[in-house]
Amino acid sequence: MLAVRYALVRLLGAVAVIWGATSFNFLLFRLAPGDAANVAIVANASPELQRQLRAQFGLDDPLWLQYLKYLGQTARGNLGVSFSNQEPVSHILRAAILHTLPLALAGVVLALLLALISGLVSAWWHGRLADHMFRGSALVLYALPAQWLGILMIFAFSSWLPSGGMSDPFLLDTSWWAHATDVARHLVLPAVTLALTTYGAFTVVLRSSMISALSEEYMVTALAKGLPTRVVVRRHALRNALLPTVNLIGLTLGTMVGGVILIESVFSWPGIGQAVYSAVSRRDYPVLQGAFLLLTLSVISSSLVVDVVCRALDPRTRRA
Amino acid sequence: MTGQVRHPGARGRLGRLVRVAGRRPSATVGAAVLFGFGLLALLASPLAGASADAQVGPVFAPPSGAHLLGLDDQGADVLKQLVVGTRVSILVATAATLVASVIGGAVGLLAGYLGGWVERALMALTDYFILVPALPLMIVVAQVWGPDLWHSVLIIGMLLWTPMARVTRAEVKVVRTRGYVLRAVAMGASRRRIIWKHVLPQVRGLLAANAVLIIAAAVFAEAALAFLGVGDPETVSWGAMIQHASERGAISQDAWWAVIPPGVCIALVVVACNLVSLAFDVTARHRHGRGAMPPGRSVEVEYVHG
Numbered sequence A: 001m002l003a004v005r006y007a008l009v010r011l012l013g014a015v016a017v018i019w020g021a022t023s024f025n026f027l028l029f030r031l032a033p034g035d036a037a038n039v040a041i042v043a044n045a046s047p048e049l050q051r052q053l054r055a056q057f058g059l060d061d062p063l064w065l066q067y068l069k070y071l072g073q074t075a076r077g078n079l080g081v082s083f084s085n086q087e088p089v090s091h092i093l094r095a096a097i098l099h100t101l102p103l104a105l106a107g108v109v110l111a112l113l114l115a116l117i118s119g120l121v122s123a124w125w126h127g128r129l130a131d132h133m134f135r136g137s138a139l140v141l142y143a144l145p146a147q148w149l150g151i152l153m154i155f156a157f158s159s160w161l162p163s164g165g166m167s168d169p170f171l172l173d174t175s176w177w178a179h180a181t182d183v184a185r186h187l188v189l190p191a192v193t194l195a196l197t198t199y200g201a202f203t204v205v206l207r208s209s210m211i212s213a214l215s216e217e218y219m220v221t222a223l224a225k226g227l228p229t230r231v232v233v234r235r236h237a238l239r240n241a242l243l244p245t246v247n248l249i250g251l252t253l254g255t256m257v258g259g260v261i262l263i264e265s266v267f268s269w270p271g272i273g274q275a276v277y278s279a280v281s282r283r284d285y286p287v288l289q290g291a292f293l294l295l296t297l298s299v300i301s302s303s304l305v306v307d308v309v310c311r312a313l314d315p316r317t318r319r320a
Numbered sequence B: 001m002t003g004q005v006r007h008p009g010a011r012g013r014l015g016r017l018v019r020v021a022g023r024r025p026s027a028t029v030g031a032a033v034l035f036g037f038g039l040l041a042l043l044a045s046p047l048a049g050a051s052a053d054a055q056v057g058p059v060f061a062p063p064s065g066a067h068l069l070g071l072d073d074q075g076a077d078v079l080k081q082l083v084v085g086t087r088v089s090i091l092v093a094t095a096a097t098l099v100a101s102v103i104g105g106a107v108g109l110l111a112g113y114l115g116g117w118v119e120r121a122l123m124a125l126t127d128y129f130i131l132v133p134a135l136p137l138m139i140v141v142a143q144v145w146g147p148d149l150w151h152s153v154l155i156i157g158m159l160l161w162t163p164m165a166r167v168t169r170a171e172v173k174v175v176r177t178r179g180y181v182l183r184a185v186a187m188g189a190s191r192r193r194i195i196w197k198h199v200l201p202q203v204r205g206l207l208a209a210n211a212v213l214i215i216a217a218a219v220f221a222e223a224a225l226a227f228l229g230v231g232d233p234e235t236v237s238w239g240a241m242i243q244h245a246s247e248r249g250a251i252s253q254d255a256w257w258a259v260i261p262p263g264v265c266i267a268l269v270v271v272a273c274n275l276v277s278l279a280f281d282v283t284a285r286h287r288h289g290r291g292a293m294p295p296g297r298s299v300e301v302e303y304v305h306g
Helices: A002-030 A036-040 A047-057 A063-075 A089-125 A129-142 A146-157 A176-215 A215-223 A229-268 A272-281 A285-313 A315-319 B012-023 B024-040 B045-049 B080-116 B114-130 B135-146 B150-160 B162-175 B179-187 B191-228 B238-247 B257-289 B294-303
Strands: none
Touching: A002 A063, A002 A285, A002 B114, A002 B135, A089 A129, A089 A176, A089 A229, A089 A272, A089 A285, A129 A176, A129 B257, A146 A176, A146 A229, A146 B191, A146 B238, A176 A229, A215 A229, A215 B024, A229 A272, A229 A285, A229 B114, A229 B135, A229 B191, A272 A285, A272 B135, A272 B191, A285 B114, A285 B135, A315 B191, B012 B024, B024 B045, B024 B080, B024 B257, B045 B080, B080 B114, B080 B150, B080 B162, B080 B191, B080 B238, B080 B257, B114 B162, B135 B150, B135 B191, B150 B191, B179 B191, B191 B238, B191 B257, B238 B257
16 A cells, blocks of 8 residues: 555656646747747748748647647657758657667666676775776776767777677578678667676675675674675675665766767767757757657656665565 | 854864864865855956957867867867856856845745744745756746846746745754743844844854855856856856867867867866865754754853954
8 A cells, every 4th residue: 555655756747847847848848049939930920921830830729728739749759840951859869868778778687787797806805906997997987078988989999899880781681580690780889888888886885795794793693603705796796786776876867868968979870869869969859859869768767667676676665 | 154152262263164164175275265266257258358259270189288178169279268157157056046046045034933823835936846847847937038147047046045035944943942042032122133133144164064065056056047048148158168079069079179178167066066065964964963052152242253
């Protein structure tokens, strides 16, 4: 009963944020310097054309009616039409997010692996040389701008690995397997860049929760009853230390989205970041606003999922 | 920091500074790096001269004795650009941090001190603001407002205040139950006076520690906005230098000298900020670890420093 109530409250909060983001989008567009019609519609349009377009976009309605219409359209998934190629924004973004997902997933999994290794090493030997080295490199990599590290990766590895796009347009072999390996090869550099710039935060959290788990008395008990160290670390320490790290994933998703946008721009990965990047240079507002809404929606729903997973993993959080 | 009891051996501020520096070497290095960049930003004009973006040689000429970091895509001196860029990046970062600190500090103070429905509302706002992906929001706003240095400052500042609000609220909730605050309440001091005179001075150190971290985030944000092309195209900043290098073919020309320096500067500032704030964090924990101070003593300290 408590769990259901909790889920409902969280869901309500999530809906409120998405509603807030949508309303913000609406207001921002209307409060833009100059008339919305000027921003929205081709500059230097003739007065007749402007009037026509205003009527077509419903800009002559009272503001509250415009707002209600906007909410209704957005709820139905209609995000407007791109200024640059007149395609529906929802189509552009649907294609883009399908490309972003593998990159983001590969990056997060890789980052967690890196954090697991460096967090475990620096917790086990904490205060020693290994700790300083692993923690230091995590901090330094965390401090690098993602776009800059991406450029360096291209400098360093472009002779071995593809450094732009998602697949080779001149690939002769058309089999499914050849296509998959080609995409995987293109994925390496952007995914590694994403992982390197994000794993630092996970390392720090995993390390400190590992250290506190290792100093618990049940660790002594486990070792005293003759369990091998490997089992003790994995079953008794790591399992308890993982929770704060999983929690952190939910909190860092918003930041990670920023990294994905920058990395996709550097590597011309045709995902949502690349869509944002090219929309900026074309001043394509509908695409930008649609991307913002879509990213907010995905971050909020993912953090909801992480929350639920955390509560399933640790019965203690259910009572709190 | 106020509220710190003076040790008998300390000889004035300088002596105390030296002692603190010796105890936390990594934080001292971080503070020195930040100080150096601040100085560089202040002295940028006399150091780089007025014509930092003038063409002085062939495009993408490699580093030489006359131009230590080589030339960029316009044939301008990379080192001079870097110095000028320092001024813009540091200015945007500090100004945005100021905006974020004022908003976050105010939200945290009000929520922590007033409690009740004000606290619940402000913290719900904060919790959800944390989730909204900042960079896409910054891009949308920057695009609609148009490219301008002060727009960047405002946009970055208005999106980085959430951690400040949370930390401040938590600390204020602790401070408001301390003896001297309760006494001030009993003596009939107004709410505003208590917040300004008794609570704010106690959380100042914590605000500073968080502000340092916001500087790092703001440097990142400025670089990201400039890279994506929503920054002010007229100004040279570290982020703009990275963007120019990648847009105008530094990679295909193998001109690493045009790319590496601005990124190194950003990384240095971010690492330095983290080191400094880490030390603040450790010190704060020690302070709390010492346990609840007897109320009489807190009043005395407050009296001496207030």
